Amino acid sequence: MKVGRVLLWGGVVVGALVLVVWLGQPGESQPAGTTEIRKRPKIPPPDIANKGPYPKAVVDELVFNFGAMSAGEEQSHEYVIRNEGEAPLVIRPGRPSCKCTFSDLEEKTIPPGDSAKVKVFWRPLAAATVFLKINPVLTNDPNNAKIELIIEGVVETLFAKDPLDEWVLGTIPREKPTELTALIHSTILDEIKMLEFTSSCDELKVDPPVPLSKEELKRLGSKSGYRITAKLFPEMPEGHFMEKISVRVDMHGERTITWLVQGNRPGHFHFAKTSGMGWSPNKRIVRLGRFNAHEGKTAKLFLYVTGLGSEELKFLDIDSDSEHVKTSLGPKLPGGGQYELKFEVPPGSPPVNRMLENSAKVKIKTNHPQTSELKFTVEYISI
Numbered sequence: 001m002k003v004g005r006v007l008l009w010g011g012v013v014v015g016a017l018v019l020v021v022w023l024g025q026p027g028e029s030q031p032a033g034t035t036e037i038r039k040r041p042k043i044p045p046p047d048i049a050n051k052g053p054y055p056k057a058v059v060d061e062l063v064f065n066f067g068a069m070s071a072g073e074e075q076s077h078e079y080v081i082r083n084e085g086e087a088p089l090v091i092r093p094g095r096p097s098c099k100c101t102f103s104d105l106e107e108k109t110i111p112p113g114d115s116a117k118v119k120v121f122w123r124p125l126a127a128a129t130v131f132l133k134i135n136p137v138l139t140n141d142p143n144n145a146k147i148e149l150i151i152e153g154v155v156e157t158l159f160a161k162d163p164l165d166e167w168v169l170g171t172i173p174r175e176k177p178t179e180l181t182a183l184i185h186s187t188i189l190d191e192i193k194m195l196e197f198t199s200s201c202d203e204l205k206v207d208p209p210v211p212l213s214k215e216e217l218k219r220l221g222s223k224s225g226y227r228i229t230a231k232l233f234p235e236m237p238e239g240h241f242m243e244k245i246s247v248r249v250d251m252h253g254e255r256t257i258t259w260l261v262q263g264n265r266p267g268h269f270h271f272a273k274t275s276g277m278g279w280s281p282n283k284r285i286v287r288l289g290r291f292n293a294h295e296g297k298t299a300k301l302f303l304y305v306t307g308l309g310s311e312e313l314k315f316l317d318i319d320s321d322s323e324h325v326k327t328s329l330g331p332k333l334p335g336g337g338q339y340e341l342k343f344e345v346p347p348g349s350p351p352v353n354r355m356l357e358n359s360a361k362v363k364i365k366t367n368h369p370q371t372s373e374l375k376f377t378v379e380y381i382s383i
Helices: 212-218
Strands: 018-023 063-070 075-083 090-095 102-105 109-110 115-124 130-137 144-156 161-164 166-171 178-186 191-198 205-207 224-232 239-250 254-265 271-274 277-278 285-291 297-303 315-320 328-330 338-345 352-354 361-368 373-382
Touching: 018 109, 063 075, 075 090, 075 109, 075 144, 075 178, 109 115, 115 130, 178 212, 178 239, 191 205, 191 224, 205 239, 212 328, 224 239, 224 373, 271 277, 271 285, 285 297, 285 315, 285 338, 315 328
Parallel strands: 018 102, 063 144, 166 254, 285 373
Antiparallel strands: 018 115, 075 115, 090 109, 090 130, 130 144, 161 178, 178 224, 191 239, 205 224, 239 254, 271 297, 277 285, 297 338, 315 361, 328 338, 352 373, 361 373
16 A cells, blocks of 8 residues: 655754854863853953054864754864964954854963864754854954854754654555555664564564665665555454554664554444444444443443354453453344344442543454454443
């Protein structure tokens, strides 16, 4: 089955950027806490030398393009400022081009013939197709009073997955498995480490992920990626289903990527509700409502079954996660393959809220050759 693909790409949004500028002498390490945004008092520019001898500020590389990186990732780059003049060069931080930047530099003096490193850290907080940030350094060089150190590049989401969140399959065939294909790929990472792949039920099998070929990566514009293939087998219980595929990967740390798989499996069992109850046929939810625990509650579904021929339907095993929810199959009714299916909370059962995530789950094993299992959810409140 071909499933529509939706790529998860970063929008064309110029994201907030965390930039840190640190200036120090060669060989000094990054100061602690440089990735925290802090307010720093405004530092006035140094006095410009008005007579010789003069300092001379020289920077060979003013613009650094880091290419592409992911939102939330931190990178850094060192610039070097040389003093090729005859007097000491004084450098101080200027006002960066965005409010989310700061510098730990108060003032540095570079002797003639010496140099200082300017280390810039940045951590984009959102995707941006293009951004450019300026980090000025103020000097006392009359011919180069403000040095603009520029970083530029593209910020992308760390990975894309296709489809985005889920497969909505509609009605799946009874005769053969339904095949699903998903992609995980990254324009940033040279490698994605696949750690584990699982599904939420036995009828949904996930094959070992296969690395994407060079041709596929080129078509996607990505550096690395995997193809995940899963098969949904006809043994999936009848009715509406919602299952999950999960893959655990290492991409700048471990994370779990999931897809929902939902649809409907037609079958040989059909149901009709009777009065005094609620019934959701797609999800097979029996709703008993609110009742007195001392009195209990009973509800019945009419069950019509095909595919058994002359053989009568039998329940081989009934498994309920609540000892107070009883399920039973009545005798075959006149006029074909029709039965009564009874759900009961016996009188005297304890008061309980069995709604939503606390609902009771019932699994029934049958003698039907094509439908060996039926699943129901039972909701009620007894007081």
